[in-house]
Amino acid sequence: MSFQISDKTYETDEEGYLANLSDWNPEVAEFMAKEDDCDLSDPHWEVINFLREYYEEYQIAPAVRVLTKAIGKKLGKDKGNSKYLYELFPYGPAKQACKYAGLPKPTGCV
Numbered sequence: 305m306s307f308q309i310s311d312k313t314y315e316t317d318e319e320g321y322l323a324n325l326s327d328w329n330p331e332v333a334e335f336m337a338k339e340d341d342c343d344l345s346d347p348h349w350e351v352i353n354f355l356r357e358y359y360e361e362y363q364i365a366p367a368v369r370v371l372t373k374a375i376g377k378k379l380g381k382d383k384g385n386s387k388y389l390y391e392l393f394p395y396g397p398a399k400q401a402c403k404y405a406g407l408p409k410p411t412g413c414v
Contacts, residue, residue: 305317305318305320307335307339309331309332309335314327314332315327319403319409320336320339320403321402321403321407321408321409322406325406325407325408327406328356328405328406332406333352333404333405333406336403336404337404340395340400344404347383347392348392348393348401348404350379350383351375351389351392351393351397351401352401352404352405353405354374354375354378354379355371355401355402355405355407356405356406356407358371358374359405359407364410364411365398365402365407365408365409365410365411366398366410367398367410367411368386368389368396368397368398368399368410371389371397371398371401371410372384372385372386372389372397375389389401398410
């Protein structure tokens, strides 16, 4: 599977996650979000950028429980809770946010 932005083609797996993590850029995130009828706001970008930093440091995409706890530590308890994250990413905070961040699907996500 693939999609095209301008004159560049981006390969994805069957669930829409980027095949090549180095292909990611903010335009890719915007495109993927639009496909899900989601407009990325500053709070979305805060989580997406957090995930990219987390992945760079640990080389793993965190499952939702780990994500919630890690965001709470870094961004505060008001953002480190499931309710807040599900409002931003209703298809699953770890799963959907990792997709937009150009990361692999988190382990343990169905």
